[in-house]
Amino acid sequence: MIFLEKRPQPSKTLSYITPVLAVLITMVAGGLLFAILGKDPVAAIRIIFWDPLFGEFAFYYRPQLLVKGGPLILIALGLSLGFKAGIWNIGAEGQYIMGAIAGAGVALALYPLEAWWIFPLMILAGALGGWAWAMIPALLKVKFGTNEILVSLMLVYVAENFLSAMAIGAMKNPEGFGFPGSRNLQQYPSAHNTEIIAGSGMHWGVAAAFIAAILAYVLLNRHLLGFQIRLTGEAPRAARFSGVKPARLVLFCMGTAGALAGLAGMFEVAGPAGQITTGFNVGYGFTAIIVAFLGRLHPIGIVLAGLLMALTYIGGEAAQSALQLPAAAIQVFQGMLLFFLLAVDVLTNFRIRITLGETA
Amino acid sequence: MTGTLLKIVGLTKAYPGVVANDDVSFNIQEGEVHALLGENGAGKSTLVKMIYGLVKPDSGDMAFKGTAYEPSEPQEARARGVAMVFQHFSLFDALNVAENVALGMAEPPKTRELAERIRTVSEQYGLPLDPWRLVGDLSAGERQRVEIIRCLLQDPKLLIMDEPTSVLTPQEVEILFATLRKLKSEGTSILYISHKLEEIRALCDEATILRLGKKVGTCTPREVTAAQMAEMMVGNELHRPEREPTTPGDVRLALKDLSVASPSQFGTSLKNITLEVRAGEVLGLAGVAGNGQDELLAALSGEITNAPGMVVLDGTEIGAKGPGPRRRMGLLTGPEERLGHAAAPNMTLTENALLTGAEREGLMSNGFLKWGKAKSFAEAIIDRFDVRTPGTETVARALSGGNLQKFVIGREVMQRPEVLVVNQPTWGVDAAAAATIRQAILDLAAGGTAVIVISQDLDELMEVSDNFAALNEGRLSEIKPAKGLTMEEIGLMMGGAHGMEVAHV
Numbered sequence: 001m002i003f004l005e006k007r008p009q010p011s012k013t014l015s016y017i018t019p020v021l022a023v024l025i026t027m028v029a030g031g032l033l034f035a036i037l038g039k040d041p042v043a044a045i046r047i048i049f050w051d052p053l054f055g056e057f058a059f060y061y062r063p064q065l066l067v068k069g070g071p072l073i074l075i076a077l078g079l080s081l082g083f084k085a086g087i088w089n090i091g092a093e094g095q096y097i098m099g100a101i102a103g104a105g106v107a108l109a110l111y112p113l114e115a116w117w118i119f120p121l122m123i124l125a126g127a128l129g130g131w132a133w134a135m136i137p138a139l140l141k142v143k144f145g146t147n148e149i150l151v152s153l154m155l156v157y158v159a160e161n162f163l164s165a166m167a168i169g170a171m172k173n174p175e176g177f178g179f180p181g182s183r184n185l186q187q188y189p190s191a192h193n194t195e196i197i198a199g200s201g202m203h204w205g206v207a208a209a210f211i212a213a214i215l216a217y218v219l220l221n222r223h224l225l226g227f228q229i230r231l232t233g234e235a236p237r238a239a240r241f242s243g244v245k246p247a248r249l250v251l252f253c254m255g256t257a258g259a260l261a262g263l264a265g266m267f268e269v270a271g272p273a274g275q276i277t278t279g280f281n282v283g284y285g286f287t288a289i290i291v292a293f294l295g296r297l298h299p300i301g302i303v304l305a306g307l308l309m310a311l312t313y314i315g316g317e318a319a320q321s322a323l324q325l326p327a328a329a330i331q332v333f334q335g336m337l338l339f340f341l342l343a344v345d346v347l348t349n350f351r352i353r354i355t356l357g358e359t360a
Numbered sequence: 361m362t363g364t365l366l367k368i369v370g371l372t373k374a375y376p377g378v379v380a381n382d383d384v385s386f387n388i389q390e391g392e393v394h395a396l397l398g399e400n401g402a403g404k405s406t407l408v409k410m411i412y413g414l415v416k417p418d419s420g421d422m423a424f425k426g427t428a429y430e431p432s433e434p435q436e437a438r439a440r441g442v443a444m445v446f447q448h449f450s451l452f453d454a455l456n457v458a459e460n461v462a463l464g465m466a467e468p469p470k471t472r473e474l475a476e477r478i479r480t481v482s483e484q485y486g487l488p489l490d491p492w493r494l495v496g497d498l499s500a501g502e503r504q505r506v507e508i509i510r511c512l513l514q515d516p517k518l519l520i521m522d523e524p525t526s527v528l529t530p531q532e533v534e535i536l537f538a539t540l541r542k543l544k545s546e547g548t549s550i551l552y553i554s555h556k557l558e559e560i561r562a563l564c565d566e567a568t569i570l571r572l573g574k575k576v577g578t579c580t581p582r583e584v585t586a587a588q589m590a591e592m593m594v595g596n597e598l599h600r601p602e603r604e605p606t607t608p609g610d611v612r613l614a615l616k617d618l619s620v621a622s623p624s625q626f627g628t629s630l631k632n633i634t635l636e637v638r639a640g641e642v643l644g645l646a647g648v649a650g651n652g653q654d655e656l657l658a659a660l661s662g663e664i665t666n667a668p669g670m671v672v673l674d675g676t677e678i679g680a681k682g683p684g685p686r687r688r689m690g691l692l693t694g695p696e697e698r699l700g701h702a703a704a705p706n707m708t709l710t711e712n713a714l715l716t717g718a719e720r721e722g723l724m725s726n727g728f729l730k731w732g733k734a735k736s737f738a739e740a741i742i743d744r745f746d747v748r749t750p751g752t753e754t755v756a757r758a759l760s761g762g763n764l765q766k767f768v769i770g771r772e773v774m775q776r777p778e779v780l781v782v783n784q785p786t787w788g789v790d791a792a793a794a795a796t797i798r799q800a801i802l803d804l805a806a807g808g809t810a811v812i813v814i815s816q817d818l819d820e821l822m823e824v825s826d827n828f829a830a831l832n833e834g835r836l837s838e839i840k841p842a843k844g845l846t847m848e849e850i851g852l853m854m855g856g857a858h859g860m861e862v863a864h865v
Contacts, residue, residue, distance in 0.1 A: 008757075008758045009754070009755050009758050010706065010755075222728050222729055222731075223727050223728055223729065224718060224724055224727045224728075224729060225727065227711070227714060227718075227729060230707070231704055231707070231711075231715065234704040234705070234706050234707055235700045235701075235703075235704035235705060235706075235707075237697075237700050237701045238700060238701055238702065238703060238704045238715060239704075240663050240683070241661060241663060241683060241693075241695060241701055241702065241715075241716075242683065242715045242716060243662070243682055243683035243684035243687065245682065
């Protein structure tokens, strides 16, 4: 018989090992999946994990790692605060969209004015847009006890429709020959989120992600608020006893996550994406949930996990074109990563006991 | 309907450090409702677990219908005709009633057939229950019916019920009692565990009273008063208070007409509690579990807030303030539940020291935590209260109950409270640790702190209290000096005076 026995203390070592283990198991299971699809599993895994970093075209892929990783990290950091406290914001995708619309809205309203303060104003608007969108589920939860998972998730679809309405309506490029989509902010110098070092992929959003990681680390490890967040997640009753105000914590965690997601959206629309289009959002807000857990809800872990996830995006695209792997296969692959992580996670709190013969 | 159904002779069961049952003998007659009465920790649960085959006795014999009875597992007990309804239900919310009942059967019949049988039995015994309803939609009383019907389907000779009314409304209690009386009239014996005295008087034919694992008496509940039973339950050999009441200082904490609706469905609401505690005074609050102790502590800690004037600390109205401001002003509390309430199970002792000590001990500045100081504070608690732990970085749940209790009480004591309120400060703690904790409480009082000790341990209360009162159904009895109280008076304060609301049957 195989038993799971609770460890007296969660294993520190294993909490570091399990993410790596999960990645390895995902590679094996993913390889099997690709083999069933009739593709060479070894080649597929190599194209996804190795080629973007060290292959022939690595010079093109490497900057992409930051471009794709930046928003994932930024969003995941925000989400991780809430997740630690047991507050489940699943709607980062919507907050990301609303941040982008707010940021782009500022730029489009001011076009063609050139001024140094436009970009900072866009940053502020982006953060506010995401924050406001996150405040809807937060306030509903605090005031009426609604479930933030459902409300935040459903608001994603509202945001998506709003995005479409903007792309073909109010924000449509008047000089765009009737095509849907806004003006391209890359061609509007005051609003363009440029690369800090040309060709590195390091735009302002990536910088913001790294700064956010440091701030999150300080918050969680050195500040009372971070302690209260962890305490609430560990033992809600003890948190109340300690003096934590649950409502305030919900507003803070949801608000921060929303603001960071909004920032990510704004940096994306002003930089790599360039314009508000109907297909602007590509699921960063959802993938960031995986990133947050893969990174153990720890700021440094999230940075690493964000980069790893960016790699599967880039490698996945490469595999799609090189091996004609269906896009869904890559999504399944990313989903597996979270699945296996949660599965092997059991090992940090339990140890496996194998006994032969009769049961006790 | 005469004849002994279950004969218990000399049952003994010891756990490390505690004898749960010590040479307990009694008989249950056929068709009798037999009460097993005792305080928390008196050994009632262990005893019935032995009868139900969940725990193996160290020594002693049982005979069921005249033949030897040594169940090694519940299945064997059930096969002989012993069924048990537990205090905590084991039902699946997502399944319907019939499916839940089927889960407990070795060879369940078809669901449709079973549903029919459930309906028949439920009507026969006056326990209305729709077999097709989801358990998740049922009230606690209805869930209990599922458990009872599950037992009745086995056609038991002996039905054990562990504190069945603790989750019931008064109306549901009446329905339950009617069912139990019907069962009894059909010859089924019932072993009824409770510490609610009026209920036992209303329902039971015989009572066996346990105290600290030993059988201390039997009685016929109808023929004695609740106060007499309470006296037997808590024992006559009370330590008389050794402390002379100190000259009372100023009033530190006053509750004025404090009424609190319980946040939990089965909690007890507090009703018009008025009391004063003076500097240097220890006020002991007795009461059987579930009479408003948790709610009172929450109303004092600030976890439940109320009208400002209901709680007054040193002349300041603080009823509407939360735990943080109250702690800042010197009102510290120690809840009963160590893990999950007083301490976070998966956090280290350093972090748990921070949990209430952050502000008063200066463990942070401008919201930034000083981990070094927090660690020193944790170390100081461990040192002074002799907490056995490998170190400050051990998580709270790795500590034994007694050691963790010393830590969480020590954490409050070391913050030099102006007023300290503790609930069950020595619950489940070994004698040495309990003595340490009580001494710390007395030292605090000697230093001018006003202390409220809420406890179910009357010996403890008599040892530490200057004044004494009891909670009953969320009301507070008259406050009397602890010195000179007789057992009779205490019994009346705990249950006799107001009359129980629960069991008007």
